Structure formats: C-alpha cells, structure tokens
Amino acid sequence: MAAETARQLLRRVFGFDDFRGLQQPIIEHIVSGGDALVLMPTGGGKSLCYQVPALLRPGTAIVISPLIALMQDQVAALTQLGVRAAFLNSTLDAASANAIERQLVDGELDLLYVAPERLLSPRFLENLLPRTQIALFAIDEAHCVSQWGHDFRREYRELTVLHERWPQVPRIALTATADTPTRAEIVERLNLGEARQFVSSFDRPNIRYRVEEKHDPRKQLLNFLRGRPNQAGIVYALSRKKVDETAEFLRGEGIHALAYHAGLDSSVRAHHQTRFLREDGVVMVATIAFGMGIDKPDVRFVAHLDLPKSMEGYYQETGRGGRDGDPAEAWMVYGLGDVVLLRQMIDGSEAGDERKRLERSKLDALLAYCESVRCRRQTLLAYFAEDYPQPCGNCDNCLEPPQTWDATLAAQKALSCVYRTGQRFGVGHLTDVLAGNATVRVVELGHDKLSTFGVGADLSERQWKGVFRQLVAGGYLDVELGSYGSLRLSEAARPLLRGEVEIALRQERERKRAPKTRFSVAAHPADDGLFEQLRELRAKLAREQNVPAYVIFHDATLRAIASERPHSLAQLGEVQGVGARKLERYGEAFLALVRAAD
Ligand code: ADP
Ligand code: ZN
Numbered sequence: 001m002a003a004e005t006a007r008q009l010l011r012r013v014f015g016f017d018d019f020r021g022l023q024q025p026i027i028e029h030i031v032s033g034g035d036a037l038v039l040m041p042t043g044g045g046k047s048l049c050y051q052v053p054a055l056l057r058p059g060t061a062i063v064i065s066p067l068i069a070l071m072q073d074q075v076a077a078l079t080q081l082g083v084r085a086a087f088l089n090s091t092l093d094a095a096s097a098n099a100i101e102r103q104l105v106d107g108e109l110d111l112l113y114v115a116p117e118r119l120l121s122p123r124f125l126e127n128l129l130p131r132t133q134i135a136l137f138a139i140d141e142a143h144c145v146s147q148w149g150h151d152f153r154r155e156y157r158e159l160t161v162l163h164e165r166w167p168q169v170p171r172i173a174l175t176a177t178a179d180t181p182t183r184a185e186i187v188e189r190l191n192l193g194e195a196r197q198f199v200s201s202f203d204r205p206n207i208r209y210r211v212e213e214k215h216d217p218r219k220q221l222l223n224f225l226r227g228r229p230n231q232a233g234i235v236y237a238l239s240r241k242k243v244d245e246t247a248e249f250l251r252g253e254g255i256h257a258l259a260y261h262a263g264l265d266s267s268v269r270a271h272h273q274t275r276f277l278r279e280d281g282v283v284m285v286a287t288i289a290f291g292m293g294i295d296k297p298d299v300r301f302v303a304h305l306d307l308p309k310s311m312e313g314y315y316q317e318t319g320r321g322g323r324d325g326d327p328a329e330a331w332m333v334y335g336l337g338d339v340v341l342l343r344q345m346i347d348g349s350e351a352g353d354e355r356k357r358l359e360r361s362k363l364d365a366l367l368a369y370c371e372s373v374r375c376r377r378q379t380l381l382a383y384f385a386e387d388y389p390q391p392c393g394n395c396d397n398c399l400e401p402p403q404t405w406d407a408t409l410a411a412q413k414a415l416s417c418v419y420r421t422g423q424r425f426g427v428g429h430l431t432d433v434l435a436g437n438a439t440v441r442v443v444e445l446g447h448d449k450l451s452t453f454g455v456g457a458d459l460s461e462r463q464w465k466g467v468f469r470q471l472v473a474g475g476y477l478d479v480e481l482g483s484y485g486s487l488r489l490s491e492a493a494r495p496l497l498r499g500e501v502e503i504a505l506r507q508e509r510e511r512k513r514a515p516k517t518r519f520s521v522a523a524h525p526a527d528d529g530l531f532e533q534l535r536e537l538r539a540k541l542a543r544e545q546n547v548p549a550y551v552i553f554h555d556a557t558l559r560a561i562a563s564e565r566p567h568s569l570a571q572l573g574e575v576q577g578v579g580a581r582k583l584e585r586y587g588e589a590f591l592a593l594v595r596a597a598d
Helices: 006-014 023-031 046-056 068-080 094-105 122-131 154-165 180-189 217-226 240-252 266-278 311-318 336-347 353-371 376-383 408-420 427-435 440-444 461-473 493-497 525-545 555-564 569-574 580-597
Strands: 036-039 060-064 085-088 111-114 134-139 171-175 196-199 207-213 233-236 257-260 283-286 301-304 328-334 404-406 477-479 487-489 504-506
Touching (some): 006 023, 006 046, 006 580, 023 036, 036 046, 046 060, 046 134, 046 171, 068 085, 094 122, 122 154, 134 154, 154 180, 207 376, 217 240, 240 283, 257 266, 301 311, 311 353, 311 376, 336 353, 336 461, 336 477, 353 376, 353 461, 408 427, 408 461, 408 487, 427 440, 427 461, 461 504, 487 493, 525 580
Parallel strands (some): 036 196, 060 111, 085 111, 134 171, 207 328, 233 283, 233 301, 257 283, 301 328
Antiparallel strands (some): 404 504
C-alpha cells in the first residue's frame, strides 16, 4: 500500500477535508526534510503544520513550547484524536516524567511537548535525545527568542544547539508575531538563515471589529453581553480594581463572569482559568495578564472597556477571539478619558525620552484607528504593512458607514477657547464657556467676558466633547501632565487656528440605535434545540474525562451536526472535525441525539 498522503491523514485523524492557507506547502516542505519559519496569525492553524509531519515522518516530533497550559491542552486534544502525545514540564512528578522518557526512547510517542529549560537540561540533551529517533523539531512561539518582546525567554537563545547536533533533522519555527524586526531576530538567533519563510496574511476575516463612543461603559457592556447569551468571551479592563468591580457587577446581573488579574491568588487565578476553558459560556473579566497561552478556540468575543496601549496590543488581544474560524467580535468602547489617562501614563512614566516618543506614536496610531471612518480592517492591516484592497464588509465602519462633517470652524472655536482661557482647563469647563453656561466657576474666572463665551451654542455639549476628543486624539491638543485633563495647544494646532488647513471629523453616532446585525451561535434558529443538546452531551463527556469541552468537538462541528443531521456513522464521519477515533468513541452517542430530534 502506498504511504498515506498528508491529505488522507488530515481526513482520517483530524477529520478535516482541506488544508488552510499555507498549511499544505509548509507540511510538504517539512516532510521532505526542509527547515521553515512560519508566520501565521492566531487561529491560522499553526499546530497542524508540525503535527501532520510528526505523523508522516518516522520517529518522535519534539515540540518546544514555553506555555505549560497550552502544552497540556494540545496533548489532551491529540490524545482525543488517538495520537500518541505527551509533555514533559515542571508539573509532572518524577515517576510520570520517567515513564514518558521511557516511552520516548522506546519510540512510542508521535509528539513530545517539552519546556525549553527541560530540553536544554543535560539529561535530555546528552542522554535521552541521542537515543531517540527524532522526526523534527518544532519551536513554537519562536518570538520568545527576541529580547525586545514581552515574552523573552533566555533559554530560546540556546536552541541553536539543536541544529548543531542534529543538522539533518528538519526544524520548524512558528510565531504569530508579525513585525519585521522580530522576524529578522528569529532568523538570526535561531540560525534559520537557510530556512524557507512562509508568511501568511494577518487578516482575521471572521472577527468583526467595532468601536463605540464610551458614555456609560457598564450599561454598554451589559447590553452587548445580553445580545450574546451563553457565549464565552473576554472583557479587558486596565486596572485590577476595575476588573473586580466589573466582574461583580456582571454577576449581579446574572452573567457568568469571573475575574482574572495578577493581584489574585495564584490558585484563584488557575481555578478561574480552568473554568473559563472547561465550562461553556464563561465571561472572563481580566487585565491583559490574561490571554497569553490561552488557546481556547471558541472565544466568541473580546470586549475592551479601556484602550490597549498600541495597535500591536489591540491586534493580539482581539486575536484571542474566534480561533476556530467561526464568527467572533472585537468590541471596544473608547472616550476622551482613555486618551487623557494613557497620554498621562506615558508622559509621567520613568522611561527615557526615546521610549516615550515611541509609546506616544504607538498610542497615536491606535487613536487614529479609533477615530477613523475608513474600514477598520484596512486600517489595522495597513498598520502592519499589509495591503487590503477592498473594504471588508465586516466591521462597524463598513456595515454602518459613519458620516463626517466639516469641523474646521468648530475646531477653531474649540482651540481658541483653550487659548483664551489660559490653556489650563479640561473639557467640562471649556464646553461650558463655548456653550455660554454662566456657571459659578465661569463667572468667577471672568470667562463669561471672553470673546469665545457662547460662540458654540450651535452644537450640543455632547458634540463639543466629541470635537475635543477628536482634537486630542488627532494631536492638536496636548494633555497637561498631572492635571485632571487640562488641555494645551500643540504645534499642529497653529495652521488650523490660522485657517490654513481644514478638518473633517467623525459624526458621533446616535446613541439609541442598536447594532443592525447580530449573529446567533446556531446555524439556523430552528436548530437551536438540537445544538444545545449536543453541547450538553459534549459538556458531560468533557467533565467525565476532565478535559476542556472543545477537545471533544468544536462548536463548528456541533453546528454542522445540528444542520446536516447525519443518520449513520458513515455520514457522521463526513462532518468537518470528526476523525476516525472520535467517530468510534462518541459517534453513537451523538447520533442518538440527532435521531431523537427528528
Ligand atoms: P494557531 O496555533 O495558529 O493559533 P491552531 O493550530 O490552534 O492555530 O488552529 C486554530 C483552529 O483551527 C483549531 O481549532 C484547529 O482545529 C482549526 N484548524 C486548523 N487547521 C484546520 C483545517 N485545515 N481545517 C479545519 N480546521 C482547522
Ligand atoms: Zn471593514
């Protein structure tokens, strides 16, 4: 019999019909013994790029991964597929570790996941590996080699030893970090100069981007969540206090919400993380400490109550949604307060001037994204130097195109109001002066005598706040450090004040209008009942084995079962995500539910 092809193996073991994106050429390259550097966004399907070659090449694939939680999940998922996989890391006791080591040298493993420090230990390098038939080395999260990144791991620098000792064993390094400097550093540090580079588009087409003006964030969040019952998602907030308060508020509203931040006891953190992974429909309220190494595929939304610090942060955090390829949402509320806070945080930090300039420009790019009237996806990808020719049709700006208005005159009034009041006041007071509100403060300061007093009666206070926010975001106004948001004119304000340039601003959206589109978790509303039953069965099976539900079947697979309604094992085996082993183990139980539903 001819050897099994990659595609046949994909169908038999993983239950998928087609490779995605660059998976196939990458796999062929590795199987034939080449080295590769793979850049693919989160959810792009990096794991298959080494898992399939691991099964096609003789011997054991050694997968180096810095993330313990992720290793365990991957091994659980592979075991469900009938693949012989194990991990070695600090969570194992000596006896279990010994047993796995024996399996390794006896050739009983297809894949072994190992933490970098473990791999580099003399015992592993000198004693075990030389006695092992090695199929390939996979270096996951390869950006950890970069000392400029947040995830720098010293041990990654020493991984060049693999190539030196086993030059004939193919290596595949993988990362979701896109930027060119990091890529160059990976190539250099891991000695991958000869490796072929596979660079995927960083677009995440199934994520719908949406940015809303922040007015009553809790209520806005609650409305958002109410429209998405039983969906798993992450809500990001900047401070621990806000995380705790928001989670408590949501629980009070009957939402299954948990908190996660670095200030919580590590056992509480671990417990919450496990519940998020294993239970259906948990909303995790978290600081950005949460998410790294979480590869839960069915996160349906990522909500930001506060702005991330940069476009990189935004892309990475929103990217935790929708890894399974099903529709997911990135939703963010944003207001002047965020801009003031983040600008002050940067200016007031201990960092050197160069660093501050860099952080400031990163924040400015993010603010421009928030205020943009252009397709969000185009703006986002353009930031990462990727061209996206057509508007995407799957972001708020595409779905409900915002209006712009000629705000040149309004901007001049606003800027001159800042100037005439002495560049020491925040938006509240400035708006009072423009609107002609003779408040005690306005009168005491004599601002009712200024030429700008009352010149803004043509716009509402809300509109003025929007003008100020956009002027700050656009860099026409600076925020005074250590103040409650006092505004000063910047260099960029001059040509505007002098009437040399014009400015168009984004029309604030009507508040009451609900988003036009809303997607449901079920394929067809009529399938809701069956889909829920399938989910319950999955939850029960997962609990019995103490594994996350998605390692049994993904939502997408359950949805396909609910709509295709297979009546035989053969038909069920055709469904995406149903491989031979799972068919054998779970097929009858799921079929019974389908039959009962008809
Ligand atoms: P990454 O590591 O790049 O974030 P994963 O390897 O975890 O992505 O894959 C993301 C999801 O896509 C997983 O749920 C995986 O099962 C699914 N997937 C990957 N490749 C395919 C494919 N060829 N067909 C269908 N689903 C796939
Ligand atoms: Zn768009």
